[in-house]
Amino acid sequence: MMWEEWLEMMEEDIREELSDTFLEKAPLVKVSAATGAGLEELIKEIEHQTRDEVVQKDIHTIPRLPIDRVFTLSGFGTIITGTLVSGTISKEDTLQMYPVGKECKIRSIQVHGEDRKECYAGQRVAINLSNVKKKEIKRGCVLAPPDSMKNTDLLDVKLNVLDSSVRILTNHTRLHFFTGTSEVLCRAVLLDKEEIGPGESGYVQLRMVEEVAVRRGDKFVVRFYSPMETVGGGVVLEPNPKIKRRFQPEVIEELKRKEDITIYAKKLQALGAQHVLVSMAGDGAILVTKDGKVYETMPPKGKVVNSVGAGDSMVAGFITGYLNTKDMEKAFRLGVAAGSASAFCSWLATRDEIVALLGEPAEVYHI
Numbered sequence: 001m002m003w004e005e006w007l008e009m010m011e012e013d014i015r016e017e018l019s020d021t022f023l024e025k026a027p028l029v030k031v032s033a034a035t036g037a038g039l040e041e042l043i044k045e046i047e048h049q050t051r052d053e054v055v056q057k058d059i060h061t062i063p064r065l066p067i068d069r070v071f072t073l074s075g076f077g078t079i080i081t082g083t084l085v086s087g088t089i090s091k092e093d094t095l096q097m098y099p100v101g102k103e104c105k106i107r108s109i110q111v112h113g114e115d116r117k118e119c120y121a122g123q124r125v126a127i128n129l130s131n132v133k134k135k136e137i138k139r140g141c142v143l144a145p146p147d148s149m150k151n152t153d154l155l156d157v158k159l160n161v162l163d164s165s166v167r168i169l170t171n172h173t174r175l176h177f178f179t180g181t182s183e184v185l186c187r188a189v190l191l192d193k194e195e196i197g198p199g200e201s202g203y204v205q206l207r208m209v210e211e212v213a214v215r216r217g218d219k220f221v222v223r224f225y226s227p228m229e230t231v232g233g234g235v236v237l238e239p240n241p242k243i244k245r246r247f248q249p250e251v252i253e254e255l256k257r258k259e260d261i262t263i264y265a266k267k268l269q270a271l272g273a274q275h276v277l278v279s280m281a282g283d284g285a286i287l288v289t290k291d292g293k294v295y296e297t298m299p300p301k302g303k304v305v306n307s308v309g310a311g312d313s314m315v316a317g318f319i320t321g322y323l324n325t326k327d328m329e330k331a332f333r334l335g336v337a338a339g340s341a342s343a344f345c346s347w348l349a350t351r352d353e354i355v356a357l358l359g360e361p362a363e364v365y366h367i
Contacts (some may be wrong), residue, residue, distance in 0.1 A: 012247045019146065020163060056134040057121035061291045063087030063095070064215075065125070065143040066180030077107075078129045080137065082181065086292075089127070089143075091119045097132055098142045098213030099151040104132040120240055140182035142213045153212040156203070156238035156257055159188070159222065161231055163199040167224065169196045169231055171246070176228065177206060179236075187211045188222070191244060192252050201234070205244050214239050216294065235259075261286050262294065277318055277332075279311050279339060287318075287332045295332045300357040302344040314339030317354065333358055 031038035151320035265276040284298040316336025321331030337357040341349035
């Protein structure tokens with residue numbers, strides 16, 4: 001009886017300690033290392049979590065491997081290790097090392113000590129590279145396809161300060177920035193507030209002391225410079241911004257728009273939509289595909305005569321473009337051109353009017 005009461009007391013203590021954290025509602029299983037009691041229940045819970053609760057990684061999108069270790073082996077050369085966060089890497093692929101900017105070829109791949117021809121998102125991998133030396137790579141570098149990312153020393157982010165933080169984040173605070181396997185020093189420029197206190201959030205431009213390679217939608221953690229206490233974390237809204245000034249209404253509105261669109265697109269996809277196409281009128285359009293790829297473009301220049309039916313024309317143009325080309329980017333551009341051409345004329349736009357508005361390739365990123 002005393003043993004059962006002690007177990008109940010321990011469970012209450014654990015629940016209290018985990019309250020207001022992401023583990024607050026996590027299942028709790030009682031196991032005895034001495035008698036083995038509860039092991040069967042633990043195994044069932046682990047099987048349930050891995051089978052029903054884990055979201056499958058996307059293996060069909062652009063591959064990206066943050067590097068956590070690099071070394072050499074006699075007869076092999078440079079070897080890197082890390083967890084593949086997206087996509088698929090195959091033997092003989094030619095990829096690029098960011099932010100180093102050097103192309104390298106995949107000589108061989110190992111997953112848990114076994115040779116493989118391919119590795120997939122979610123797997124721990126070791127990759128033997130050619131055309132790059134150990135001294136050129138360090139922890140925090142990222143292996144990805146050529147021209148799929150851009151190096152940057154500026155990041156626009158939405159930053160959330162922990163409820164438990166005992167300090168307030170003020171403008172130009174020096175921070176440690178962590179994302180993937182990277183750790184970089186930076187300063188936080190608060191764009192919409194004088195300070196961000198415990199449990200609060202704000203738009204921030206992080207100005208890095210060295211270049212990083214990230215994507216829009218990447219998560220991060222920041223810690224104070226000294227003492228090294230965790231401030232909080234957030235999400236990257238713009239991975240390649242220009243320097244921004246504080247308290248500019250148009251800047252805040254742009255960041256809020258980027259944050260809201262991706263949030264609601266994900267909610268629609270959770271309800272069953274595969275691709276989400278969003279018209280933002282004079283601010284352009286965004287396409288969020290089922291594999292997390294985001295296409296964004298500004299609208300063509302022109303005088304709006306009648307916007308009625310412009311949204312329908314954009315959808316029709318997108319569908320026509322995809323059925324003809326099977327290319328999301330080309331379909332998106334045709335959709336934007338069709339919607340804009342309809343808005344620029346008093347009746348239905350002609351084919352020539354639509355083609356004349358086809359713009360530059362859309363900006364592409366992942367969430």
